[in-house]
Amino acid sequence: MGIEKTNHSRGFRAGWIILLLAGLLILLAWLFIPHLLTLAGPHQFTVPFARIAPELISTIEAHPNLSQVSSKDDLVAFALERSNELLKPDLNHGFSLDFASPRPAHCLEYSHYFGSIFNRLARRRNIPYRAFVVRSQQARFAGQSIPLPGFQNHDWVLIVPETEKAPSLSGLSSEALYLDPMLYDVFLISNIEVSVMP
Numbered sequence: 359m360g361i362e363k364t365n366h367s368r369g370f371r372a373g374w375i376i377l378l379l380a381g382l383l384i385l386l387a388w389l390f391i392p393h394l395l396t397l398a399g400p401h402q403f404t405v406p407f408a409r410i411a412p413e414l415i416s417t418i419e420a421h422p423n424l425s426q427v428s429s430k431d432d433l434v435a436f437a438l439e440r441s442n443e444l445l446k447p448d449l450n451h452g453f454s455l456d457f458a459s460p461r462p463a464h465c466l467e468y469s470h471y472f473g474s475i476f477n478r479l480a481r482r483r484n485i486p487y488r489a490f491v492v493r494s495q496q497a498r499f500a501g502q503s504i505p506l507p508g509f510q511n512h513d514w515v516l517i518v519p520e521t522e523k524a525p526s527l528s529g530l531s532s533e534a535l536y537l538d539p540m541l542y543d544v545f546l547i548s549n550i551e552v553s554v555m556p
Contacts, residue, residue: 361525378504393545395541395553396501397494397512403525404491404513406473414444416476419482427479430487434535438548441468441539465540466491466513472539473515486520487533494554514538514550527556 410418418424418440428434448462455470463471473489480487497503497512517535518524535549542548 363453369433392547392550392552394499396496396498396555397398397514397553398496398498398555400495400526401527401554402493402495404493404514404518406470406489406491407440407455408470408474409456410471410474411456414458415478419479420543424479426518428485430485430535432478433476433479433483433485434517434537434548435486437472437479438537438539438542440475441472442543444538445471445543446469447540448464448545455504463540465538466493466541468540469513469515471538476517486521490518490525491547492516492525514554527554 416528421440422435423436434482443470444457444460444464446460446466447464449460449464451464453464453467457467457471470490473491474534476487476489479485482490491513492515493513495511495513504512514526515535515537517537518525519533521533522531522534536551536554537548538547538550538553539548541550
């Protein structure tokens with residue numbers, strides 16, 4: 359009986375140690391993913407132009423959490439959650455900027471959907487920021503090409519104060535945010551400022 363109890367205790371402790379180590383590895387990966395991802399130029403800037411169905415817009419604008427949105431950061435969090443609710447990462451599907459119901463999406467679709475929601479609600483809630491979709495022509499992970507379809511380049515979102523001039527990565531104020539809505543959906547990491555190279 360005593361031997362069985364000792365073996366059980368050791369197995370229990372080993373299980374906890376394995377879980378702790380796995381959690382630590384996940385945390386380290388989570389912290390370092392933006393440092394390993396490199397998004398280099400040239401960078402192309404576009405105003406988001408997702409075509410969101412009127413019913414979906416009504417649902418977003420009636421969401422109970424929208425009443426708590428009063429700042430840029432609140433709106434970023436709200437738009438990220440709305441993107442995660444509707445879209446699921448998938449690099450092998452037909453491209454479309456029409457959004458009406460849950461569906462697969464890749465980085466360009468995530469970025470246009472998120473940016474369109476952000477810009478619409480920023481105007482309505484008098485939050486003086488705007489979003490641009492940025493396409494970085496070179497995407498690398500740990501210095502290597504990313505061997506996934508559609509990852510030769512990568513689309514993400516730049517949020518800047520309304521007073522900023524034409525979009526460019528030079529001369530941005532410290533208020534600019536570099537966001538990746540698809541990366542957020544996969545890893546809960548949204549800020550990619552360290553990943554973006556001029």
